[in-house]
Every structure is written in structure tokens, then in C-alpha cells.
Amino acid sequence: MSVLLIGVTHRDLPLEVFERFAVTADDTPKLLAALTARDHVSEAVVLATCNRTEIYVKAERFHGAFEDLRDLLVDLSDVAPDRFLPHLTVLWDEEAIEHLFSVAAGLDSAVLGEVEVQGQVRQAQRMAEEEGTLGPTLELAFRHALGAGKRVRTETSIAHHTASVAQAAIEIARDRLGDDGSLEGATVAVVGAGKMATSMARSLSQAGSLVVVANRTAARGAQLADEVGGRACALVDLPAELATADAVLCGTSSTETILGVGQIAGALAHRRAARTAAELVIVDIAMPRDVDPAVDELDGVGLFDMDDVARRTEAGLDRRRDEVASATIIVEDEVLRYHNATTARAAGPIIASVRTRAEQLRLLELDRHASKLEALDDDTRALVEQLTKGMLAKWLHQPSVRLREQAGTLRGDRLAEALHDLFDLP
Secondary structure, eight states: EEEHHHHHHHTTTTTTHHHOOOOOTTTTTHHHHHEEEEEEEEEEEEESSSSSEEEEEEOOOHHHHHHHHHHHHHHHHOOOHHHHGGOOOOEETHHHHHHHHHTTTTTTSSSSSSSHHHHHHHHHHHHHHTTTTTOOHHHHHHOOOOHHHHHHHHHSSSTTTTHHHHHHHHHHHHHHOSOOOTTTOOOOEEOOOSSHHHHHHHHHHHHOOOOOEEESSHHHHHHHHHHHEEEEEEEGGGGTTTOOSSEEOOOOOOSSBBBBBHHHHHHHHHHHHHTTOOOEEEEEEEOSSSSSSGGGGTTEEEEEEEHHHHHHHHHHHHHHHTTHHHHHHHHHHHHHHHHHHHHHHHHHHHHHHHHHHHHHHHHHHHHHHHHHHHOOHHHHHHHHHHHHHHHOOOHHHHHHHHHHHHHSHHHHHHHHHHHHHHHOOO
16 A cells, blocks of 8 residues: 555646646545545545645555546546646655655745645645545655654744745735835735635735735635734625725635626726726736636736746745755655654554464463462452563563564564464464
8 A cells, every 4th residue: 555646736737727626625525535435545635725736645556546536637627638647746655755745845835945835734634634534644644744844944944035925926016016115005905814815914914004805705804804904895895995906915715716807997997087097916826816817918907826926936046945955854854754653553563463462371371370369369469460461561572672673674574474473463
């Protein structure tokens, strides 16, 4: 049984193709159930972010599981296989584990070292656990991957030099709005109330902007607006808000377009009537996109998407790359720890069987001498019980340690085989 990863990234596919593979939080339970219903898959985790959709499974056979996952991706996206298969990430066993650890550490992100991905990996693990598709194999892998990510961010400065996707979006808006490098006093609409939108709203509030939160769920939007000292509006009222807004930052998980050409054109007409000559800046980091790409053709609009965010962050990567070597060493160390834990876990059932067999023999011997033991007082019988258990524990301790140390090696296999024979294990 091994781990198979199959996925697509924003980096490898045109945006209009990649967004067809987007998986929302509402879609995930159904996809997880479909995955584990397949013959060759017994565990599954779906990691979906603004720049990647990856499926991790515990697989019986590589080819069977690959075909299962490929077919599911076709069903999910309605994209012909020949359009995405050449760009598909397919990793098996150790390579899949190493990739997961690099992702959790922020080394494979659109923005190198970004902090958000750590939470996204944790959320993917939690979702699979809630849906009953997280078994011991993937649980161990994701737990150690999160440990790797935490160490990288604690022991290196890679996150200190990194602009997250949300921060990069804000920087684009800030630079587009004026030359003073400030968002203070600007009215900025934030569409959504999830993690990305919340991060943007908080940063904007700290920068002194008036934040208008537009969200499909009114209560959640109002809660975020209260938190950042802004105000909330319904999604249907968003076009009217854009008549006076300086910028709009979009980051929902909606599968439908939030702002179309007609809505933006209407907002622009109101801006012209009010003699607002300033460009309406729109930064869309949602996946699928919240804003119809055709909006970019309208006069008076500056529309930016994930491609622009990626280009924006590229310029500041030099200082972050200085930390990559140190981060990579940590990831490699954590991968080794994971493999040690895996091999130790593999030795566990054999050790448990040996201890069970030894306990059976101990009880048989005590039973054989039961008549003599009955003549003893309670304290002495308890002492005999304690002594025999202690002798077994000490006698089995060193073999257990050796087997765990050698698990996964040729010597470990020989030790396991010898224990099977010596103790007549099933």
C-alpha cells in the first residue's frame, strides 16, 4: 500500500483551464466519497487552494488508482484528457510524500514561503478526517508534513520575506491607486469572508482603509465587517458600492461569476455621472475567478488576477530564495523522521503479537501452578504477578527496540521472520 498524488497547478495550466479543476469546500465531501468508493483507493485527502488542486490517496495499485483518479478529474472538470494530462502532476510513494512536505513548507507555492498554505493543508486533513477518508497512512503523512511546515517557518526567515497571495493583491491595489504607497482613506470592497478575504480585510483595515465586506452569507459578512471596523453589504448591492469604491478585492470560493460585464459597466456609468475619473481597480484572487475576464476590456477598469499576483511576487523572491537551502534541509530531515515513524509503525504489529504470545505463556504457567499459588496470601500472590510481568517486560524490551530500529531494512525483515518462527506467530 503506497501514497499516490495526482494534481494540477495554476503554474502548469492556462488559467481558463485550471479554474475548471477548482474544488470548493462544499464540493470536497462528495469528491472524497467518490474517491474512496473506487476499487483501488482506501484513503483520500483533497488539497484545493487558489493555485493547486491535488488529490492524495492510499492506493492498492498504481495503475488502477491512477486510472480512477484521472477519470474523476475528467468528470470534475469536463476537460478533455489530452488538454491536461501532459501537465498533470503524478507522484508515487516517496516522491508524493516529499512533495507534500514541500507544499506544507511553502516551498512549492505561487508565493514562496507563504503562510496560508499551512492552514490549507491542515484544513484538507481535517476535512478528510470529518468525512471518514483519513486513514492511518495519510494521517501520519499529513501530521509530519504540518510539522515540517511549522519547523520551516520557526527556524528560518522564509516567511518574513514573503508576501502572501492576499498581501500581494493588496500591494497591487495600493500601487495602482496612487504614488504615495498608502491605502489610508481609500474605500476598498472585499468580496467574500473566507480565509483569503478575511486576511485582505484585516490588512486593509490596518492600513487605514474603509473596508466594505460583500458576502453571500450576510451574517458572516457582517461579522467580518464589525471585526475590521468596516461595513457590510449584500452581494446584490455590490455593483452600487463600486460606483464610489476605489478598489475591489475578490476572494470567494463561489463556482459562479460574482461580477459580470454588465454589472461593472453599470458601476462605471455611475462613476462617470459622479465625475469620478479614477480607475476602478479590481484584483481577483478567487479560483474559479469571481470576475468575468471580459471586464478587462472596459474603459476605466484595471483588472488583475492570479497571473498578475504571481508576476508581482516574482520580483521579491531573491531574499526568500536565500532561505530555501535551510528550509530544504529541514524538509529532508522531517521526511526522514516520517520514514522512521512509518517503519516503526510497521514493526508494531509484530511486537504486539510477540507480547501477546508471551503473556499467554505467562498466564499458562501461572495456571499450571494455581494450586500452589492459592496457598499464598494476597500480598504474595500480587508480588508473583508483578514479578512475572516485570520479567517479561524487561526480557522483551531490547528485542522490541532492535526491531523498531531495523524495521524496513533487510536485517529487520530477517528479525521479524525469526520472531515469527520462534514464537509461532500467526
